[in-house]
Every structure is written in structure tokens, then in C-alpha cells.
Amino acid sequence: MLLERGASAGVQHIRLQEVLRRAGLTTGAAYRLWADQDEYQRELAVTMLRTRLTDPADSARAAVDALIAQGASGGEVISAAAGAHIRSAVSPAESPGSSLEAQQFLIGLALRTTADTWPELKEAARFRHEESVGSFARFYADLMAAYGLTMKPGLTVEDFAEAMAAVGEGFAIHAMSGMQHPSYDLDGSDGLPEGEWSLFGLVVRSLVFTFMNVPADVSAPEAKRTAAAD
Template identity: 55%
Template sequence: MPRRSADDTRLLIMGAALRMLLERGATAGVQHIRLQEVLRSVGLTTGAAYRIWPDQDAFHRDLAIEMMRLRFAPPADSASRAIREAIAGDGSMDDVVRLAAQDHVSYAARFHLEPESRDSHAFITALALRTAAGAWPELREAAAERHRESIDSFAAFYGELIAHFGYRVRDPFTITDFAEAMAALGEGFAIRAAQGLDHPTYEFSPDGGPKQEWTLFGVAIRGLASAFLEPEGTPGRLD
């Protein structure tokens, strides 16, 4: 059998470490993923690892950075799928807000309800690591890059929705400002879900029509949209 290169060995070890981290979550950063345990799981010796990392801290730093870069789907993919039928069926902006918010709440809750959900675990684990990104400059950089990617993706997603429903962003704000505010709100509710806290829901009719089930996140999004957006051309049903 040909000898593995250092890059192949690193990929093997890091893949096993990421699987452990996703299974267990970032309950204590990455320090609970012990290099010795990872090596045993892939049948390697200590010497193989220490030719790549000088110590356990260096391994943990690289593991945190790799976790920060890991995505199983584009940032706005889940929200886009959640509203697809509403858009195709000529739904209102309220329909889109309600459905997208419900999807985000259930997505974050899967961390507890569906242990096999890779996307949910990756999202929550990366979010937890971002809150401790000050530990290493390289981790701060990776966290900032992940955040920029998410904001760019959602800004494009929101921009298309806003134009579809005949709205524009109020001056002096930008679509990036709106995406940043939405990210802060969504991540706050995701942290609640990671704690196992139930998400409040309400029977609510924002426009006086039949009542439907709304999440608190959805009601909050509607408030944000009212502050950031104004009609342009043919208005939707947000106002």
C-alpha cells in the first residue's frame, strides 16, 4: 500500500474530527475533540498527527477554522426552498415572511430534534464557534469570511424578493444593512433554539384577513421590513 502524503493524512484526520464535532456540538469549543481519540478512530498513530501539528492547540485551531468553512448548502438555500411554492402560487409578502421564518425556526430546532441533521448541526456549531472567535486571529478571519458570504448571499436573496413585491430599501439604508439586521435577529433566535427553548407562536392576522400561525421571529421580521422598506411601483401587502 502506498504511503499517504501529509495532505492525505491531514484530510483523513480532519474529516474524522469534523464528524465528531458535528455529532457532539460545540459545547466547549473544540477542546473536547481529543486528537488521540480522532487518531484511534482512523487507525493512525500519534506520530502521524504530530508531523502535521506541533501540539494539540494547533490541531484545535485548524479544526475550528475548518468547521467555520464547512457548509453543506448555500446560505440562503433553505429559505429559498421554503418560499418556493408561495412565490409560484402568487403568495403575498406576508406569506413569504411567515413561511421563511417558520423554516428558520425549525431549521435551528433540528439541532436538538434531529441529531442526524448535518446542515442544522453545522450551522449551530459554526455559530457557537463564532462567538468565541477571539481565541485565534485565524479563526476571527474565517468567521468574518463566513459572515460576509452569508450576508452577500442573503442580500441578493432579499433584493430579489423586495423587487418582486414592489418595494425598495428606505434611504439611507442599503440591502446589506437589512441583511445584517436580519442576520442578527435570526442568529439570536438560533441561539435560543440551541438552548432548547421553545419558540413562541401566535394566531395572528397582520392585514385583517384569516388568522394564521406566526412565529415570533416572523412577527419581528415584519417589523424590520416595515422600518427598512417602502413601496416602489406596485406595493405588495406589507403595509
């Protein structure tokens, strides 16, 4: 019911009596599980944060796997991955195929902003964040290996994943507040990329160049560059 109604519903609007009717349970059965409405809502919130429908990085991987196999440039991969995040997490209505995962992301994000309500919720919020950062760190490490990128001294791929999480979640909160996500048609001048780019994509590109050593030629994955050189 929470996934169906979305982040705006909040756990307080998933009334216990509605759940009981839908599950075919009696009030007595419910109160053998929870002492009161507050305890029920707390467990609903905590369980929502600890539940995963898919691996956190699955949608990003799906967005770029085919591009990498085709030898797409690093810029094309960044733009595609950023676009997938905007469509699924920031603007889920534009990506109905991933709506359930997008709803879970937005609900989890909304719950994490109220994590200090209960100690159990704070612990679950930290668990969810660390799990997401770990998953995306592995994804970014795979991309770095494919394109011959390395982290700059003193920085780790986990640091990059933390920064990416903050940016992605920030833009998602903007969208939940009704803010339109900007996009630009760029001509490639003044060091900017060429083509249509979202603001999120430009921020990701900037983070890549800030955190990583980027080879002069990142036009194709490392394996394809090596094969061409051979």
C-alpha cells in the same frame, strides 16, 4: 465527529486520539501535521468556520420558491421563511432533513462567540459572517424584485441582511440555551397579520416595513400583479 456531536461538544471534546483511531492514523502522523493539541483544535475550529455544506440561503429559498410560484402573498412568504429558519436552525430536532446543515450553523455560531481566542478564528468568523450576509442579501434582493419592494433612502439590502442575521443568530442562541421560541395565533387586528406567526416572523415583518418601501398591495408577486393588470 463535530457535526455528529453538535455545538455542545466544542472542539475541545473532539479528542485527537479519537480522530486518529477513526482515520486509521498513528500519533506520529498527527504530530507531523500539528505541533500539539492546541494547534490541532485551532485548525479544527478554523476549518469548521470556513467549510460550507450548502449555500447559506439555500434552506430559505427552498422554503419560499414554491409559494412564490403559486402567487403567495408577501406575508405568507415571510411567515414561511421565518418558520423554516426556526425549524432548521433554532429547533433542528423538528427538521431532521436539514439536521446536518443546522448543526453546522449552530456549531459555527458557537465558535464565533469565542472568536477572540485565536486571531485565525477571528478572521474565519468574519469571513463566515460576510459570506452569509452576501448570500442572504442576494436572496432578499430577489424577493424584493418579485414583490416590488425597494429599500428606503440611505439603507441597503446589505443593511437589512445584517439586521436579519443579528436577529436570527440571537434567537438561535436562545434556543441553544433551552429557551422555547414563542408563536402566536393572531386575528389580524391592530395592524398585525392574521394566522399563526412565530416571534421571529413578526420581527422579520417589522424589519421589512422599517427598511423597505412596501407597496399598498403585496398580495402577490410583482410579475403576477403586472400580468393581471395587462
